[in-house]
Amino acid sequence: MLTKTLLSPWFAALLVQSLLATVLLVKRMWKKFPLFVSYAVANFLLSIALYAVYVLWVSRRAYFNAYWFSEAVGLFLGLAVVFEIFRHLLAPYPALRRLATQIFQGAVVCLLLLGGILSYAQSVGEHSHIQAAFFIVEQVGRILEVGLLLCLFLFATVFGLHWRQYVFGIALGLGIFVTVELVAVTMRLQFGVVASPILNIVRSVAFNASMVIWISYLLAPDLATSPAEMPKRAQLAQWNRAVMELIYQ
Amino acid sequence: MTIVLVIALALLTITLFYVGLRSRRKHVASRPIQPLDLSAFHTLIDRDDEVFLREKLTRSEFFRLKRLRIRVTWKYVHRISDNSAVVLRLAGMTRQDPDPQVVETALQLADLATTIRMQCFVAFAKLAVEFMLPSMQLTPAMLAPKYESLRANLMLLRTLHPQAPLAAAI
Numbered sequence: 001m002l003t004k005t006l007l008s009p010w011f012a013a014l015l016v017q018s019l020l021a022t023v024l025l026v027k028r029m030w031k032k033f034p035l036f037v038s039y040a041v042a043n044f045l046l047s048i049a050l051y052a053v054y055v056l057w058v059s060r061r062a063y064f065n066a067y068w069f070s071e072a073v074g075l076f077l078g079l080a081v082v083f084e085i086f087r088h089l090l091a092p093y094p095a096l097r098r099l100a101t102q103i104f105q106g107a108v109v110c111l112l113l114l115g116g117i118l119s120y121a122q123s124v125g126e127h128s129h130i131q132a133a134f135f136i137v138e139q140v141g142r143i144l145e146v147g148l149l150l151c152l153f154l155f156a157t158v159f160g161l162h163w164r165q166y167v168f169g170i171a172l173g174l175g176i177f178v179t180v181e182l183v184a185v186t187m188r189l190q191f192g193v194v195a196s197p198i199l200n201i202v203r204s205v206a207f208n209a210s211m212v213i214w215i216s217y218l219l220a221p222d223l224a225t226s227p228a229e230m231p232k233r234a235q236l237a238q239w240n241r242a243v244m245e246l247i248y249q
Numbered sequence: 250m251t252i253v254l255v256i257a258l259a260l261l262t263i264t265l266f267y268v269g270l271r272s273r274r275k276h277v278a279s280r281p282i283q284p285l286d287l288s289a290f291h292t293l294i295d296r297d298d299e300v301f302l303r304e305k306l307t308r309s310e311f312f313r314l315k316r317l318r319i320r321v322t323w324k325y326v327h328r329i330s331d332n333s334a335v336v337l338r339l340a341g342m343t344r345q346d347p348d349p350q351v352v353e354t355a356l357q358l359a360d361l362a363t364t365i366r367m368q369c370f371v372a373f374a375k376l377a378v379e380f381m382l383p384s385m386q387l388t389p390a391m392l393a394p395k396y397e398s399l400r401a402n403l404m405l406l407r408t409l410h411p412q413a414p415l416a417a418a419i
Contacts, residue, residue: 092341095359122251143255146262153265156272159366160334162341163273175266179259186255 013204014051016211017044023218029166035084036170039077040214046070068134075141081174082148088167089156100155104148111147115140122189135189142182149175169217173210180206282332290325293318312383319380326376330369336362 021044024030030037046069053066086104090097119136149171156163163171184199292298299318303311340359346352379385 093337093359093363094356095340095363096337099363118251118254143258146258150258150262150265153262153269157265157268158370159363160272160331160337162338163269168269168273172266172270175262179262182255183259186252190252 010047010051010204013208013211014044014047016208016215017047020044020211020215020218023215027218029218033084033088033166033170035077035080039074039081042073042077043070046073071134071138075138075145078145078174078178079141079148081170082145082152085149085167085171085174086152089152089161089163089171093159093161096159096161103155104151107148107151108144111144112140114147115143118143122186124189127192132189135185139182139185139189142178142185145178146175146182149178165217165220169214173213173217176213177206177210282335283328285325285328285332290322293322293325315383316380319376319383323373323376323380326369326372330366330373333362333366333369337366 017040020040024037024040046066050063050066050070053063057063086100090100119139122136122139124132124136152171153175155161180203184203187195188199299315302314306314337359340355340362343351343355346355
């Protein structure tokens, strides 16, 4: 019964992943988002391989190796996708790029430190030391992903940046998935193998939800923005002076 | 402890996704640049006026009036901040214009809009503190460092907009 429950979302994920890969290929998205396409396709192929290893039950060792290999690839490509989102979001704003790059460099250092501290403080309920070490590395990686996405959304909110349809969809889907992954890996480390069945279901559901978000944003037409008139530079200078007067009065 | 921090981080991230979703919808609706009465804004932030009111009114009346002024000032700053975001978006849209002069002007505007947007956040912080503590006046003790900062900002303004009288005056 439990195996069936575990397998159903997994199989559903494979179907949705194949649909996502098809949409990406039909829409020739590799031209615009090569890293995201690599991420989606690699995840799809690795999921098939992992599913095959699980169903054929080659050996426990083979499944362990295949699982952690797919997690490592997913984590690495996920970070690459965050970088791609960053590049696309800031492409129309060259004036902000330098500031954003500096903020993100600082954020990477802070997040690695935070990840290190949290992992050090984490009580480990996992019996296998090797498994625990892998989970800790994954936890640090997920903290980095979630933290960078958080910074990206915060930066966009603070400066009122416009999210384009595809970029926002990719960021939202990835964000939901990696946030659930971070919570799941932390719970898994804390409570050990007993938490595994329920967390696997939650992770599968989150991954499927992310893929549905990606597909729907890729298929939905881009919402048109109506053009507004650009103000004169003198008008901006006036606003600038007004705010400065308020600050420095 | 780690779980609490991770869950807090996750909740914060989800909240920001929601804010992003909402602001995207707002952008798509595409607000135009809102008009702004700068002379009314100057009257509102006049410190001499505030000193006069402090002398003439009772403490509680002064606090009530100051909070009211801060609320209205907040709306003005919010409008400036919103307008800067619209300018940033418009400048971003013109970056692929075939005319290099248009692209250059858009870049300069985006630079200035970024500066204004950041200053608006400083202004919001200042207004929030003064709203909570109406008797507080943040300026005098920090005047010297702020002047340095002001000069730096004006130098930037002069490079971007040589005709600005204030920029030329300093």
